[in-house]
Amino acid sequence: MAQVEKFSYDNAIVRKFAYASIIFGVVGILVGLIAALQLVFPSLNLGIPETTFGRIRPLHTNAAIFAFVGNGIFMGVYYSLQRLLKTRMFSKALSEFHFWGWQAIILAAAITLPLGITSAKEYAELEWPIDLGIALVWIAFGINMFGTILKRREQHLYVAIWFYIATWVTVTVLHVGNNLELPVSLWKSYPLFAGVQDALLQWWYGHNAVAFFLTTPYLGLMYYFLPKAANRPVYSYKLSIIHFWALIFIYIWAGPHHLLYTSLPDWAQSLGTVFSIMLIAPSWGGMLNGLLTLRGAWDRVRQDPVLKFMVVAVTAYGMATFEGPMLSVKSVNAISHYTDWTIGHVHIGTLGWNGFLTFGILYWMLPRLFNTKLYSQKLANAHFWIGTMGILFYAIPLYWAGWTQSLMWKQFTPDGFLQYGNFLETVTQIIPMYGLRALGGTLYVAGYFVMLYNLIKTVQSGSFIGDEAAEAPPASTWAVHTGKEHWHRWIERRPVQMLIAATIAILIGGIVEIFPMVMIDDQVPKIESVTPYTPLELEGRDIYIREGCLGCHSQMVRPFRSETERYGEYSKSGEFIYDRPFLWGSKRTGPDLHRVGGKYPDSWHYNHMLDPQTTSPGSIMPPYPWLLRDELSTKSTAAKIRTLQTLGTPYPDGYDQIAVDDLQKQAKIVANSLRKDGIDDEKLEEKEIIALIAYLQRLGTDIKPKPQAGN
Amino acid sequence: MKNKTLKLIPAALPLLLFSVNTWGQAAGEAASSPYFYDSMLSYGMLALAAVVFIAALAALYNLLNIMVKVQQIRIYQEQGIEAYVEEMKKPQQSFFQRLYKRMTNVVPVEKEEDILFDHEYDGIRELDNVLPPWWVAMFYITIAFGVVYYTYYHFTGAGPSSTEEYKMEMERAEKAVQAYLSTQSNQVDETNVELLTDEASIAAGKAIYEGKGTCFTCHGMFGEGGIGPNMTDQYWIHGGGIKDLFKTIKYGVPEKGMISWKDQLKPAEMHQVASYILTLQGTNPPNPKEPQGDLYQQVDNAAPADSSSTEVKGQDGGTIGMSE
Known part of the structure; x- marks a missing residue:
């Protein structure tokens, strides 16, 4: 006679995260759509700094990744974890803290990013106080999850939970690693590492944000919701084991593939390449286990929108994880990097894999939370088709744009000139593709609203089950395992060992790549002529960061003939040793700027910022009139100098005391050069534009021979 | 029978390798070509050729398979071994079906009860497929x-x-x-450039001035000047002859903000735009910038040997008096 305990599942917290995911999904995608439209109609920023592309691009990525997908992860984890472990969540208070804390972080991001408060590290833009908040909330989530695991009634951990554990520990490590920074003030900090080291750390993080925020937790969700929805057994337990461990071990190594042909040492680049290639099979293991679980249920895939969404999601995952390794091959990357090909690639992943899996889960789970049926299968099917068309219309034009632009960048005439020497020609060529991409985005949004309506109607038609009754035998009835069993069953009974093993697996790659880079001086050859930024240049650099210039401009000339002809000498790692943070960028919507210093007169930059169309007709860069209007704040200049001194930048002792004087002296020189060209503004030397011009004119000039006077 | 046909594959392999080798050479040549599209194209053609070749090989293999089978059945019939005849007439799985089976090694859905683990998680069962x-x-x-x-x-x-x-x-x-x-034929440079006057060249020069050269952003749409000097008056800072203009455009005057165009404009294009700029002389556009530099004495273009400056300061000695 088996004893059985009665308990209940907490559905209220699941509902909260579900609603948050749905709402922030709309926000994230709409901001993305606005950004996409701004690439066709730059004036759509309405002349407001806060809504300009450079600032809303990080808003879009953060909203999509951390608000939409983030809440989606927590929704799925809180639903499945309780059921897979046959227990209620460990702590109601921690659940609530987790939920409200996460939303507070999203709110803080939504305020600070448009204000230009950013650390300039992609997908880790939030400044240090918010970083601390994230750490706090993430730890609360971890305690809540492990508390639940420890008080479970199910002896063994299911594969979904392995993925949750790996996700939690890796995100913790990544978040801490990439946000090692020293505060200057409440909303400004400089990173511990500079230049190429900072770049390696950032893309170790950036790549694995994709891996352990967009991939592993969603694989966990797939392993729960797909077999539930299909009512089919998981295809292969063995495949689950091998692909799980292989995936988390290999993924962490692949970060340097974001830095191919940059100043990162070749040995690290090649590690990124080979581990990316080795990642194909482990990634596809997840896709196979998902798709093959549907064996015997394909007839229902034709009817059931939930399964349809999941099939496309898993397929998109498979496509993206094959394409990714291909893009990590250096010769392919030479074509794809900095172009829209990359943007198309990631959106297959986010719109297809994350978006569609979330939609599938919502359509399956919400009716169950409300003890009702989905309001309309028809509308769900309509959403499926509109969304699929949206993805196609989004991705295909961007692939086309990426290939076109890259080939134009590289095309030489027989007499040795760039066929398209003016960068702008390669931009205007692909604007129609940007238009089509915005259409794809519009379709995806339209589908989303169809879902919104359908889900609202569903919720209205049912009654919410806040505490869902359940029963299971207690832990005291667990069997003692001594006989023959699969070797992996051992660790499935031991969550702590599982956590330790996963931690070791994900630490190895990072340690092997990062430690030599930051510990061994030879990795970054010194260049004598490279000196720290002057205070004015430093302030200009921080304006560059604030305005999100790196969203469209790289600062990394790769060693290709087509780049050295266009921009100048290729970038050397030694040139970036005072760059905190590094600003190499990852996309060239506009030209590379690493060698822009001295290329144009100061007044060119002034006019260009006032209205890019006057100097570059057809440009899709928005005007920055506020830089000409606003006065440069030198309030924290001294503090910035001090912080950089602490981090090792060799300013002379006590330089912070005279930094502002130096700044004003240099500003006077720049202002006078502008006046000579007829630019009339009484308080010119006090404006932000002066600092930005000083910074741009400095860029990449350290290794150039100085022009001789009176040439 | 199976073994016989399989032996054909090793026989075909050297052939395949040989062809790959020759393709490799073709690819190497393509890669060294400076024209990007060309090499892309040859790689694409190469991949296509490889696909076609492999498909042809597979078709050939299947054909051989069928021929061997027919022959075998005939031999068995002649020998009167009825059981084999029955066996061989049964539909055989194709090469691809067998390959598929070998490569997936999956337990059919109908038999999956045999490999179902007894554990379950919230109703989710797992199979023991390899x-x-x-x-x-x-x-x-x-x-x-x-x-x-x-x-x-x-x-x-x-x-x-x-x-x-x-x-x-x-x-x-x-x-x-x-x-x-x-x-x-020999290229235009600052030593041999002559003023162009034909309409097509001037129009091309105007297009460069207002287009990819973006000259107008500093010198005004009509040459009236702005950030850069006025080019419609007779005053020039670096000389007003065609050779001077060509040189200024080609090498720039970086310390004064005029960038070098030699990497962005071809010699022919710099030739055209310099010639166009000289057509602007005396056009008196609105909002002219005040004259800068020295008065440049227009020398008759037809004058032989030297069209360079007569001003006192003079230009780079190398160009003065240079004859062709």
Whole structure:
């Protein structure tokens, strides 16, 4: 006679995260759509700094990744974890803290990013106080999850939970690693590492944000919701084991593939390449286990929108994880990097894999939370088709744009000139593709609203089950395992060992790549002529960061003939040793700027910022009139100098005391050069534009021979 | 029968390898071509050719298979072995079906009860299917690729580094450009440039001035000046002859903000735009910038040998009095 305990599942917290995911999904995608439209109609920023592309691009990525997908992860984890472990969540208070804390972080991001408060590290833009908040909330989530695991009634951990554990520990490590920074003030900090080291750390993080925020937790969700929805057994337990461990071990190594042909040492680049290639099979293991679980249920895939969404999601995952390794091959990357090909690639992943899996889960789970049926299968099917068309219309034009632009960048005439020497020609060529991409985005949004309506109607038609009754035998009835069993069953009974093993697996790659880079001086050859930024240049650099210039401009000339002809000498790692943070960028919507210093007169930059169309007709860069209007704040200049001194930048002792004087002296020189060209503004030397011009004119000039006077 | 036909594959392999080798050479030649589209195209054609070849090989294999089977049945019939005749007439699985079965090694849905684990999680059961052999093979191949790749580039020193690749690329390009230029008639430069007056050249020069040259952003749409000097008056800072203009455009005056255009405009284009600019002389556009530099005495273009400045300061000695 088996004893059985009665308990209940907490559905209220699941509902909260579900609603948050749905709402922030709309926000994230709409901001993305606005950004996409701004690439066709730059004036759509309405002349407001806060809504300009450079600032809303990080808003879009953060909203999509951390608000939409983030809440989606927590929704799925809180639903499945309780059921897979046959227990209620460990702590109601921690659940609530987790939920409200996460939303507070999203709110803080939504305020600070448009204000230009950013650390300039992609997908880790939030400044240090918010970083601390994230750490706090993430730890609360971890305690809540492990508390639940420890008080479970199910002896063994299911594969979904392995993925949750790996996700939690890796995100913790990544978040801490990439946000090692020293505060200057409440909303400004400089990173511990500079230049190429900072770049390696950032893309170790950036790549694995994709891996352990967009991939592993969603694989966990797939392993729960797909077999539930299909009512089919998981295809292969063995495949689950091998692909799980292989995936988390290999993924962490692949970060340097974001830095191919940059100043990162070749040995690290090649590690990124080979581990990316080795990642194909482990990634596809997840896709196979998902798709093959549907064996015997394909007839229902034709009817059931939930399964349809999941099939496309898993397929998109498979496509993206094959394409990714291909893009990590250096010769392919030479074509794809900095172009829209990359943007198309990631959106297959986010719109297809994350978006569609979330939609599938919502359509399956919400009716169950409300003890009702989905309001309309028809509308769900309509959403499926509109969304699929949206993805196609989004991705295909961007692939086309990426290939076109890259080939134009590289095309030489027989007499040795760039066929398209003016960068702008390669931009205007692909604007129609940007238009089509915005259409794809519009379709995806339209589908989303169809879902919104359908889900609202569903919720209205049912009654919410806040505490869902359940029963299971207690832990005291667990069997003692001594006989023959699969070797992996051992660790499935031991969550702590599982956590330790996963931690070791994900630490190895990072340690092997990062430690030599930051510990061994030879990795970054010194260049004598490279000196720290002057205070004015430093302030200009921080304006560059604030305005999100790196969203469209790289600062990394790769060693290709087509780049050295266009921009100048290729970038050397030694040139970036005072760059905190590094600003190499990852996309060239506009030209590379690493060698822009001295290329144009100061007044060119002034006019260009006032209205890019006057100097570059057809440009899709928005005007920055506020830089000409606003006065440069030198309030924290001294503090910035001090912080950089602490981090090792060799300013002379006590330089912070005279930094502002130096700044004003240099500003006077720049202002006078502008006046000579007829630019009339009484308080010119006090404006932000002066600092930005000083910074741009400095860029990449350290290794150039100085022009001789009176040439 | 199965064994016989399988033996054909090793026989075909050297043939395949041989062809791959020749293709490799073709690809090598394509890669050294300076024209990006060309090499892309040849790689595409190469891939297509490879696909066609492999498909042809597969078709050939299937055909042989069928012929052998027919022959076998005939022999069995002649010998009167009825049981074999029955056996051979049964539909056989095709090569691809068998390959598929071998590579997936999956337990059919109907028999999956046999491999169902007894554990379940919230109703989710798991099957004990083996790892798909093709997947395992792919995993091993990628690992092997990784080892070979890393060894080639970093342990043997055979593979070029990024910067060595760059040097090779530049050398290749240099050679190709020189080879091309040697086939062309002599190029325009500041020593031999003459004023163009034909309508087509002037129109082309205007298009460059207002287009890819973006000259107008500093010198005004009508040459009236702005950030840069007025080019419609007779005052020039660096000389107002065609050779002077060509030189100023080509090398720029970086310390004064005039950039060098030699990497962005071809000599012919600089020739055209310089000629166009000289047509602006005396046009008196609105909002002219005040004159800068020295009065330049227009020398008759038809005058032989020297069209350079007569001003006192003079230009780079090298161009003065240069005759062709």
